[in-house]
Amino acid sequence: MNPLKENEKELQQLYKKLPEVKRFLHTFGCRSLDSEDIFQEALLIYTRKKQEATFTLSVEPIHYVKNICKLLWYNQARKTGKQNSVELSDELLVIESSTWFQKEMALQVVEQTLAKLGKQCQEILQLVYGLGWNMVEVAKKVGLRNDKVAKAQKYRCIQKAKELTSETTLEF
Template identity: 30%
Template sequence: MKVSDQSILNRIQSGDESALDYLYKKNYRAMIGLVLRNNGTEQEARDIFQDALIVFWQKAVSPDFELTSKISTYLYSVCQNLWRKELERKKKFEESDHEDSEENNLEQQEMIQIVHDCIDLLGDSCKEVLTLYYFDGLSMDKIAEKMGLANSDTAKTKRYKCKKKLDSLIRSRYTASDFLD
């Protein structure tokens, strides 16, 4: 049974919420399709369509509301505008996220550079053991073998002492705020 837009509008203005159910069922596919075709999910599409129905209801019950198009056209336009705003919000959020990750990456690179600079100030054997362990990822056995040390325990002791020297050197040259800015 075909119901006229004016009849729907009259029902809404008299508070008949079943008119919204009718509009929902009648326009669901078109409104959902709009969002899905424009990079949205079905859940986002349902949310946008429900918001559009609320906007329409609020406008329709206003005494000065005048419907100048078909209800379906009005709803489609509201959905388009709401979805456009949502896409802009998502884009800003993604750009902000990207900027944060770039900033974190730069901070991490700065910290790595500070550590490298301080390692370069240590003696050759400390520089070698720390580089082999932390940057090359070698085991203590491999480090002992490569550096001609007696065994892995000797390599661990060497690494421990060199790490303490490095920590001390970093603390003497830099403050905590250099790492937290």
């Protein structure tokens, strides 16, 4: 099966556990509204992590996702200064302090910044870097004259994104 499809299928399966995850996060004092966002972020991290060749899962995917949820909620609660009833296991502390996790957190901020770009810019960047399309395909998809124009536009988008993100700390 197409891996994109396969991934979608797995995500569908995992998403069915939303109520369970909500109950789980609720025990740590996370509101239902926040918990779905956290769940989505955890699924995102899981999807990205899975693509790493060296990544191995020692538990069921849903347990991994739940652990990441817990970690994300811990992080969020700490940032917003909420009362924190979460205690992290050693295993989670290791993840919390790992470079990749810190990097994901930093990338989350950059990603939020990218949302401030124009629709076309967002689409171009996602097609190029998210799906690995070439500029000819991209030009066709977003309705630009040819690949050269699309490339020039991509440069502009990157420039804009750089200006928007220059405030963000990028050292990891």
